[in-house]
Amino acid sequence: MTLIEEIVAREILDSRGNPTVEVEVTLTGGAVGRAAVPSGASTGVHEAVELRDRDEGRYEGKGVLKAVNNVNTVIADELIGWDALDQVGIDGFLIGLDGTPNKGRLGANAILGVSLAVAKAAADVLGLPLYRYIGGVSARTLPVPMMNILNGGKHAVGSTDLQEFMVMPVGAESFAEALRWGAETYHSLKRVLKGRGYNTNVGDEGGFAPSLGSNEEAIEVIVEAVEKAGYRPGEDIYIALDPAASEIYEDGQYHLKKENRVLSGQEMVAFYEDWVSKYPIISIEDGLAEDDWESWKL
16 A cells, blocks of 8 residues: 555656656555655755756756656666655665765755655555644644745846845734735735835746845835735734845855945845844845855854
């Protein structure tokens, strides 16, 4: 019932129109798990390797047929007959089968696709939702959602230097309520942007991508949107940032082209300190470049 009978991978397109890997795992009892591997627009140099074909004549070199073939041959040959309920064993085996520190031989997109599909197939055969299968009987609490409502950086060229501006409805009593608050703030932001004469085109991840006058104005319009949606900034809803600072880091400095400013690591930290003192910012992810260790110590 729970043994892996078949593993099939295929190349599909993601939401950006780029190829990615989809894996389908079938168990002996008929249960099926299917998973598509996500891909980020900005990735760090130390992240696991997303194996691409590099054939410029096909999908601009972004094809994933090599990763697909690795699933259908190397990985499938080893995992057929394995118990899908042994998730830890399967994941450990896949890492060992690849044999590299960054999953560069088989591809993280191949390995992750198989791992996710196996987990979904196992959940299916047990008749459990995926969150319950992974989280166990104590999985009762959903996290506060972080909703990306304004895009910049690589997600929206011409908008802000910083990549993601999110809202977190920490005051909501349930996930459903938090989702509603976030959606209402999103629509409120659209009206605020229109009121200021900005376009309401959307970026790579669905957030608005206006050509604002400064990076700080992104915070200002979000605070205004929260208030006009009927919520209290800093009590009901907080702001979270993912600047993806490695993308603006060059020659040891941070380049804020929107403001024609070049900052040192210490000045970048002071930049965030100023914002945090003025606005309800609760989270900053990737605020400094991944290898700027001296600045991370500040």
